[in-house]
Amino acid sequence: MNNYKLIYKISVIIVAVLIALLIGAIIILAVGDDVFKTYWIIISMPFKNLRAFSEVLIRMIPLLIVALGISVSSRCGIINIGAEGQMYMGIIASTIVATNCPGLPKFIVVPLCILAGAIAGGIYGFIPGWLKAKLEVSELLSTVMLNYVAAQFFAFCIRVPLLDPNEKSGTPMSRRIAENATLSKLFRGMSLHQGIFLAIILVVVIYILMFKTTWGYKMRAAGASSRAARYGGINVSKYLIISMVISGACAGMAGAVELMGVQSRAVAGMTSGYGFSGVVVALFGALHPFWIVPASFFFGILLFSQVNLQILTSVPPNLVKALQGLIILIIVAVQMVISNPYSIERFRKRFFSKAKTSRKEA
Amino acid sequence: MARFDKITELRVEHITKRFPGVLASDDISLSVGEHQILALVGENGAGKTTLMNIIMGLYQPDEGKIFINGQEVQLRTPNDAFDCGIGMVHQQYMLVPNMTVLENIALGMKNSWKGLKVDLQMVREKVTEISEKYGLKVDPDAYIWQLAVGEQQRVELVKTLCLGAKFLILDEPTSALTPQETDELIALLKNMSKELSIIFISHKLNEVKALSDKVSILRHGRVVFEGSTADYTPKQIAALMTGHEVEINANTDDPSNGDPALVIKDLCVRSDRGFLALDHFNLTIKSGEIIGLAGVSGNGQRELAEAINGIRKTESGTIEFFGKQIQNLTPGQVIQTGMGYIPEERNTEGIVPSMSVKENIILKDSESERFSKNHILRNKVIEQASNKAKDDFDIRCPGIHTAAGSLSGGNIQKVILAREISRNPKFLVCVYPIRGLDMGAAEFIHKELLELRRKGVGILLISEELEEIMNLSDRIAVIFKGRNQAVLERGEATTDRLGILMAGVEEDE
Numbered sequence: 001m002n003n004y005k006l007i008y009k010i011s012v013i014i015v016a017v018l019i020a021l022l023i024g025a026i027i028i029l030a031v032g033d034d035v036f037k038t039y040w041i042i043i044s045m046p047f048k049n050l051r052a053f054s055e056v057l058i059r060m061i062p063l064l065i066v067a068l069g070i071s072v073s074s075r076c077g078i079i080n081i082g083a084e085g086q087m088y089m090g091i092i093a094s095t096i097v098a099t100n101c102p103g104l105p106k107f108i109v110v111p112l113c114i115l116a117g118a119i120a121g122g123i124y125g126f127i128p129g130w131l132k133a134k135l136e137v138s139e140l141l142s143t144v145m146l147n148y149v150a151a152q153f154f155a156f157c158i159r160v161p162l163l164d165p166n167e168k169s170g171t172p173m174s175r176r177i178a179e180n181a182t183l184s185k186l187f188r189g190m191s192l193h194q195g196i197f198l199a200i201i202l203v204v205v206i207y208i209l210m211f212k213t214t215w216g217y218k219m220r221a222a223g224a225s226s227r228a229a230r231y232g233g234i235n236v237s238k239y240l241i242i243s244m245v246i247s248g249a250c251a252g253m254a255g256a257v258e259l260m261g262v263q264s265r266a267v268a269g270m271t272s273g274y275g276f277s278g279v280v281v282a283l284f285g286a287l288h289p290f291w292i293v294p295a296s297f298f299f300g301i302l303l304f305s306q307v308n309l310q311i312l313t314s315v316p317p318n319l320v321k322a323l324q325g326l327i328i329l330i331i332v333a334v335q336m337v338i339s340n341p342y343s344i345e346r347f348r349k350r351f352f353s354k355a356k357t358s359r360k361e362a
Numbered sequence: 363m364a365r366f367d368k369i370t371e372l373r374v375e376h377i378t379k380r381f382p383g384v385l386a387s388d389d390i391s392l393s394v395g396e397h398q399i400l401a402l403v404g405e406n407g408a409g410k411t412t413l414m415n416i417i418m419g420l421y422q423p424d425e426g427k428i429f430i431n432g433q434e435v436q437l438r439t440p441n442d443a444f445d446c447g448i449g450m451v452h453q454q455y456m457l458v459p460n461m462t463v464l465e466n467i468a469l470g471m472k473n474s475w476k477g478l479k480v481d482l483q484m485v486r487e488k489v490t491e492i493s494e495k496y497g498l499k500v501d502p503d504a505y506i507w508q509l510a511v512g513e514q515q516r517v518e519l520v521k522t523l524c525l526g527a528k529f530l531i532l533d534e535p536t537s538a539l540t541p542q543e544t545d546e547l548i549a550l551l552k553n554m555s556k557e558l559s560i561i562f563i564s565h566k567l568n569e570v571k572a573l574s575d576k577v578s579i580l581r582h583g584r585v586v587f588e589g590s591t592a593d594y595t596p597k598q599i600a601a602l603m604t605g606h607e608v609e610i611n612a613n614t615d616d617p618s619n620g621d622p623a624l625v626i627k628d629l630c631v632r633s634d635r636g637f638l639a640l641d642h643f644n645l646t647i648k649s650g651e652i653i654g655l656a657g658v659s660g661n662g663q664r665e666l667a668e669a670i671n672g673i674r675k676t677e678s679g680t681i682e683f684f685g686k687q688i689q690n691l692t693p694g695q696v697i698q699t700g701m702g703y704i705p706e707e708r709n710t711e712g713i714v715p716s717m718s719v720k721e722n723i724i725l726k727d728s729e730s731e732r733f734s735k736n737h738i739l740r741n742k743v744i745e746q747a748s749n750k751a752k753d754d755f756d757i758r759c760p761g762i763h764t765a766a767g768s769l770s771g772g773n774i775q776k777v778i779l780a781r782e783i784s785r786n787p788k789f790l791v792c793v794y795p796i797r798g799l800d801m802g803a804a805e806f807i808h809k810e811l812l813e814l815r816r817k818g819v820g821i822l823l824i825s826e827e828l829e830e831i832m833n834l835s836d837r838i839a840v841i842f843k844g845r846n847q848a849v850l851e852r853g854e855a856t857t858d859r860l861g862i863l864m865a866g867v868e869e870d871e
Contacts, residue, residue, distance in 0.1 A: 214728040214737045221725065225714045230673060231705055232714075232725035233694030 008347045012338055016330045024323045033315045041312055042305040042320075052304070054192035058262055059272075060300035061195045062087075062254040066278030067296055068206045069250025071287040073125075075210060076243035077223035082128055082143025083251040084275025085150030089124040090117035090252025091259050092157050095174050095266045098181035098259065099162075106180045113181050114198065114256045121252015122245045124150065129244025133237035139244075147275075158266050174266035183261035193261035198253065207289040209246075219243050251275060273321075277303070280324060299324070366447050369529045369559060370396045370431050372417075377426035379412055379583075386412040387423065388583040394529075394576075399551070399560045401570040401591065403603055404580035405800030410563050413580070414531050417561075418450050419443040449527025451518045453534045459507040463500055464489065467521045485524070492523045496554050511658065512543035516550075530560045536569055540658050541828060541861035548573050565603075565800070567596035579603050604801045611808040612833045613652060613815070613852070620649030621684075623789050623820040624670070629679035629689075631665045631844075639665035641844035642679065647789075650818040652811065653849075654835030656828060656860050659794075662844035663824045664706055667793045670822075671703045672696035684788065697726050702787030704778055706794050706824075708771065712778040715767025719759055720748040722766045723781050751780035756806065772803030779810055790814060793824045808834060828857055842866045 025035045046056040066083045073080040080086075094117040101109045128146060131137035155172070162174040183194040210216035222229040222236045223243075229236050254274060263270050281299050285292030302324060306317035337343055373393035379386045386409045394400045404410050415421045417428065419437035427434055430446055437443050443450075457466050468474045468485045475481075489502050498516050506514060515535065522530065532551075536544045551560060551573060564570050570577060571591060579587040579602050587602045594602075624647045633639035639662040647653045657663060668674035670681055672693040681689040688696055705711040713722045724733050724744055733744055748762040755776045759769050766777055775795065782790060792811065796804035811834060815821055825831050831838055838855045840847040840863035847863045 212739055212741075214734045214739060217721065217724075217728050217739060221714050221717065221721070224716045225710060227707075227711050228714045228725070230693055231671075231703070231711045233692070233697040234725075235692070235694065 004348050004351070005344060007351075008344055009338055011347075012334055016327075016334045020323060020326045020330050023326050024319070027319060027322060028315060031315060031319070033313055038309065038313055038315050038319075041308050042301065045308045046301050046304055050187075051190055054187070054190040055307075056297070056300040056304045057196060058191050058193065059303045060296045061193075061199045061261070062258050062272075062274045063278055063281050063299055063303075064199045064292060064296040065202055065254035065257065066251050066274055067281035067285060067292045068202050068289060069125075069247035069254075070278050070282035071285070071289065071292060072206060072210065072219070072250070073129075073243045073247035074282060074287050075223045076219040076239055077226060078129065078132055078139050078240055078244060079279070080125065080128070080143055080244060080247045080251075081140065081276070081279055082125065082146050083247070083254075083278050084271055084273070085143070085147035086121040086124045086248040086251035087255035087258075087271045087275045088150040088154040089248075090121040090255030091266050091270065092154060092162070093117055093120035093252070094256035094259050095157075095162055095177065098177035099175050101181065102178060104180060109178075109180045110183065110260065113177075113260055114253055117252040117254075117256025117259075118249040119252070121255065122249035125244040125246075125248015125251070126241060129241040129248075132244075133240045154266070155268065158268065162266060164265070172268055176265045177260065181260055182264060183257065191262070193257075195257035195261040198257060202250065202253075203289045203293060206250075210289070215239070215242070251278070254278075272303070277324065280327065284327070365445060366430055366528070368396075368431075369447055371429070372448070372529055372559065373429040373432075374413075374417065375427050375429070377413065377416060377423045377428075379416060379421060379423050381412075385583050387416065387426075390426070390580070390583070390585055392578055392585065392588075394559050394561060396559060397555050397557075398576060399555050399562055399574045401574035401577045402561055402563045402580065403565055403567070403570055403577060403599065405565070405603060405802065408580040408800075409583040410580055411533065412583075414450065414533065414561070414563065417443065417448060417531065444525055444527075447526060447528035448531065449522035449525060449529070450531040451515070451522055451533065451535060453537060455514050455518050457506045457514060457517060457521075460505060462503050462505055463509075463517050463520075464502040466506060466517065467502075467524050470521060470525055488524050489520060492520050496523065496557065497550060498523075510543075511538045511660075512540070512546065515539070515547070528558050530554075530558060531563070532560065533563045534565070535562070536564065536566060538659060538826075540864050541857055542865060544569065567599050567603075570599065571596050581605060600801065610833060611805060611812055613812055613836065615816070615836075617836045617851075618648050618650035618815075618820075620651065620818060620820070622646050623649045623684060624822065625680075625682040626666075626670075627680045627682070629666075629669065629681060630677040631662070631669045631674055632677055633662075633665055638677070639844050640669065643841075643844060644846055645822075645839055645849070647820045647822055649789075649820045650815060651836040652815050652821040652823055652834050654831030654838045655822060655824045655841055656831050656838055657824075657826065657841035657864055659826050661841050663793065663841060665844075666841070667703065667706065667791050667822075667824060670696070670791055671701060700786075700788035702782040702785060702790040702819075704775075704782060704790065704792045704795055706797075708774050708778055709767065713766040713774055716765055718763045719752070719757065719766050719769070719777055720744060720762040722777055723748045723751055723762075723784075725781060726785060747784070751777075751784060755780040755783075755810075772799045772806075775799060775803065775807060779807060783810065783814060787819060790819055790821045791824070792821055794826065795823070796825075796827070796830060804830075828860055831860075832857075840864055 028035050028038050046052050070080050070083060094113045097116040098113045128139050128142035131142050132139045158174050159172040164173055164175045167173060186192045186194065210220065218234045219239045222234055222239045226236045258270060259266060277299055281296045282292060285295035302320050306320045309315045310317050371393060375391045377387050377390045390413060402410050416423050419439045419442045428437060435446055464482055464485055467489055468480050468482060471485060474485045486502055493500055498520050500516050500520050535547060539547060548569060562574060574591045577589060577591045577599060578585055626643060626645045629640050629643045630638055631640040643666065655663065665674055669676050672691045672695060676689045680687055683699055688699060709715060727733050733740055745762065752762055757773050757776045757780065759773060766774060795807050811821060823831065823834060832855055835852060837849055837851055839849045840860060842864060843866065
């Protein structure tokens, strides 16, 4: 890639972030709070101490895992907005395994729970994948509808079959998972858990899958041009379904990790919208595993700031959600700008006119 | 915006237009006088379309001026150009198929709109007036989908004239016509030039010769030649256009006596719209021969190619490939039998546009032992193979990591050809291989096809360019409405005879 193109892209992203902050500032002013203080809290709190930093990381873990899955299906040409539902299914399966394996050693139960989450999420991803591949049902429709089904099914599970028998207050929640099913904390007194290793492994695995194997190659070809892929003898339907299974499995694993590392039991609202934010993270990370890492970290900071804003200011934590929404819109706009060759050219003319003359001579 | 009753002269001076990394128009000056027909010729990417888009107000030139009747005009939008009386008929017709001719014409005529009502009577009078004046026969009440391509083109012409065009720009008007329709059009345009002036974009030099008064040749955005058409032969114009003597590749070898490679019997295939696009189609092609399938596009050629390659399901009939029935196999299975396929839509089907040249080279073979081991891609081997393909097939690109879709049409076709030929196919289905390519690229592709034939590979060459078919084929079949009209030996085929068969007239023998 030419130098100026990279600089161009980075500057467009910076401008986008600035625009988002500016619009956010208007909203903050409207609720009558201090703009700089609010932003300062968002930016500085995560780095205040290691404990705060680990809070950001535990939010980053499920986001990263979900987003990796979404990058796989998106590259194969199917947008999975059903990660939220797939996460719920993963949590349910994982909870069942985690609460029913007394006496087994940890090194067996932990992988088993994660596997259960992956399988349940994978199956739940298979459904819209199959519907799209065989019946051409829009994945936007099927995944969103399946999210509702999963959310209600989860609500039912934690109220009836999985309800904690010892819980007298009536709060819907499952039994606490056994110690042999928890992901241990890495440092004393900090929330960071072993799930981060799974996330890191998945980054590498997904990268290799998508860019080094024939399967990933075929999925990308099918996503980039299903017609050309079909012409080239690639079974587009098959890879569409596989990509959705992988995507669902990732979401399911994210759910399992959240259960085993953070919540320790299935409770209402425990997906925290990671399934939806994951779509944004995947897009923000340009659907590339290596870029998704910083993207999920950035969103981890945003999510963590919800907590701090509530404590330290009168800014409603939902403001952060509004900011997320703004960022989505701006990303879409930015992608249009970035892919427009004319604006790249104008940028080059203005800031890199030297490069232009040397090119002309050549 | 100035309006003109008559355009006696259209002149552009020193037009320069830069696109990122390309100088699309480089100091172009042209002029067309009253009743003149200027042919604008040049290879693809020479800048013809850019120049016309500037005249139509779609692009703004970076430098240069446009004059009408000696008066400078600013054409900022297509509406400005219409107002000045300039009209363009694009290569792709802009007609709504399920509306009548009249309604289509009324669409663009703002003065026929009265509030919420359209004054169709006024449009009808105008259409009648125009078609009588210029001898353009159209049925105002026919639906567009009922019309043949040549008739649709007449509708486009009438539409443009009804909008008040006094100056016509025609972008490759003959590209979809049969030879007879082409002759008709040329006669028509000649007649029309008594009333107005025309710029005619083409790369078919016989037509340029037959129609135009003046010719301007563009190369790399510059006018490299202008002169009176009468003074030059098509061959001389071709040489000026490409910058070198054009070598015409012709198949002069003896007919092949190889074994039948592909035997198609009573094949019926439905089109996307549900009608029988192939209706009991029969054809046998031997190894080591090229069969040219002539026909106006839309007569079942696409369906035939797709059925052979497993992309389209067949209704009935058989396709036998070296004795094995291959109808209704998946595309992947057909590829495994050794079938090669150069598809019609090279930009969207033949390549994955956003993927690199390298990744496109392995599109059909990512699972082969050569390019992968245990499903892990062997990047080094792939790069070597791609670089070799780039050199052997003269693919002009910055590198094998460039997105294939960013290459020119000719180079995209070379990528496809490189992939298909390096797979050592037993047979090749080749659909409109040089459509829209410049002469240099076309020459190269024809050379490769003849080379492949010499190696004993059978080729089904589907084309609408009779010249291409007559030069390359051993035998020529003609398709009309999904049926094989006739199979002629190379010696028997003449343009006239093929043209009659392509129009659906059965020969009595």
